[in-house]
Amino acid sequence: MQTLQRLSKHIVYLTPVQETDRPVLGAVTGNTRTLVIDAGNSVEHARLFHDELKKEMIKPDYLVLTHSHWDHVFGLEAVQEPVLCQVDTYSNIQMLQKLTWDDIALDQRVLAGTEIAFCADAIKKEFSEKPRNICLPLPDIRFEKGMTVDLGGVTCVIEHIGGDHAGDSCLIYIPEEKVLFLGDCLYANMYAEKWQFTSKEVLRLLTEIEKYDANTYILSHHPHPCTKKEMEHEFKRMKTCAELVISCQGDTIAIQQELTRKLNRDLTEDEIETVGFFVNGYSG
Ligand SMILES: [Zn+2]
16 A cells, blocks of 8 residues: 655655555655656556645646656656656657557567566556556656756755666755655666676765765665665665675675675675675676
């Protein structure tokens, strides 16, 4: 069950759904304007959020896309407000416009290696009883490196950050609230042959993210916002893995042993998975 949560005086968000891969949708409201973050994974998802906003008397003025993956853009058809996005997000949407999304087309693309089973399965679940004539209107405003949107006393700093997960990933920082929407940028590259992280990209990304003075972090598929302390732990773990995969030359057992020694405890399933992603992305 998705619910609208109030994070602060100026920020609300709709909780994610794991099964159908619905990401968090956010809205930042200043004295004069509201910026919505992401369009959602279907027209129903976008409408649900916009209906919830209406109940709170919040009227969206702009929408920004964090990146072009299906679960963040398939709701675009239901969006009335002008849409902002990074230039590569725009060209990726142009490519998505050419595809069809019925089961046969999805299965063929999974077989051909151009779509991944994880996304195809989630699309089938989200659209199990809905027609799949996905209409993707193109965004209205494009930026390359980023832009700042003044909402009246509240600012949204949008920055293109990239990373392994998606080259067009953008983050949205609200300095007055010390809140950072990270989209999916901290997740692995799922479109590689094996899901992977590369040390170089992760280390660069973390350095960029740590420049922001934030107390609350929102990851699009995480069930709740993360605190500074939680993210500091996560950043440290990711950095350690990124460094160990190089010093251990991609040797899974050696990395796991070294990480266990550093943490002074057994590794969690998540940590073992993260090590695996770094090993998959290790090229020597
Ligand atoms: Zn994504």
